Amino acid sequence: MNQDTLGFIKDSIKSIPDYPKAGIIFRDVTSLVENGPAFSATIDLLAERFKDAGFTKVAGTEARGFIFGAPLAKALGLGFILVRKPNKLPRKTIEQSYKLEYGTDILQIHVDAVDAGDKVLIVDDLLATGGTVAATVSLIRQLGGIVEEAAFVISLPDLGGEAVLKNLNVNITKLVD
Ligand code: PRP
Numbered sequence: 694m695n696q697d698t699l700g701f702i703k704d705s706i707k708s709i710p711d712y713p714k715a716g717i718i719f720r721d722v723t724s725l726v727e728n729g730p731a732f733s734a735t736i737d738l739l740a741e742r743f744k745d746a747g748f749t750k751v752a753g754t755e756a757r758g759f760i761f762g763a764p765l766a767k768a769l770g771l772g773f774i775l776v777r778k779p780n781k782l783p784r785k786t787i788e789q790s791y792k793l794e795y796g797t798d799i800l801q802i803h804v805d806a807v808d809a810g811d812k813v814l815i816v817d818d819l820l821a822t823g824g825t826v827a828a829t830v831s832l833i834r835q836l837g838g839i840v841e842e843a844a845f846v847i848s849l850p851d852l853g854g855e856a857v858l859k860n861l862n863v864n865i866t867k868l869v870d
Pocket residue numbers: 754755756757758792793794817818819820821822823824825826854
C-alpha cells in the first residue's frame with residue numbers, strides 16, 4: 694500500500710487523551726471520516742486490497758464498523774451484514790456478550806443474514822482488545838459463515854486484539870497502528 698496515502702490517513706486520525714475515561718487515549722476516526730479525501734482514500738485502499746478475494750459478504754459492527762463496512766461492501770459489489778447492539782434488529786437474532794476496553798456489551802446478528810459457506814470479510818474502524826471482533830467472528834461462525842479475514846483502519850497492538858484474532862485463525866489487515 695502507498696506509504697504517503699497511509700501517512701495521510703494516519704495523520705487524519707486525532708488522539709484524544711483521557712476519553713472516555715482517565716488513562717484511555719481515544720483514537721478518533723470521526724476526524725478521518727470528516728476529511729473527504731482521507732475517507733475516500735481509506736475505502737479505496739481497502740477495496741483494492743480485497744477486490745477479487747472471493748468474499749461473498751462484508752460484515753460490520755455497530756456503530757463505527759458501519760461507516761467503513763458499508764461503502765467497502767458497495768465498492769466490492771457485496772451485501773453488507775449489520776452486527777448490532779441489542780434490540781435493534783427486527784428479525785430473529787442470536788447474540789454474544791463480550792468485554793470492551795472500558796466495559797461490557799452484547800452484539801446480535803440476524804440468523805438469516807449469513808448463508809452456510811458464506812465467506813465473510815469483517816470490517817471495523819479500530820482493533821483494541823479484540824473483544825468486539827471476537828464476538829462478531831463467533832456470531833458469523835455460529836451461523837455457518839467462514840471468517841478468515843478482518844480489516845481495520847487502525848489497530849492498537851498493545852491492547853491484545855491482534856493475538857486474539859491469531860488464536861481464532863483470522864488474518865488482519867490494518868492500515869494504521
Ligand atoms: C469501538 C470500535 C470497535 C471496538 C474496538 O466500538 O469501533 O468496534 O470499540 O474495541 P475492542 O477491540 O476492545 O473490542 P464501541 O464499542 O466503542 O462502539 P461504537 O462503534 O458504537 O462507538
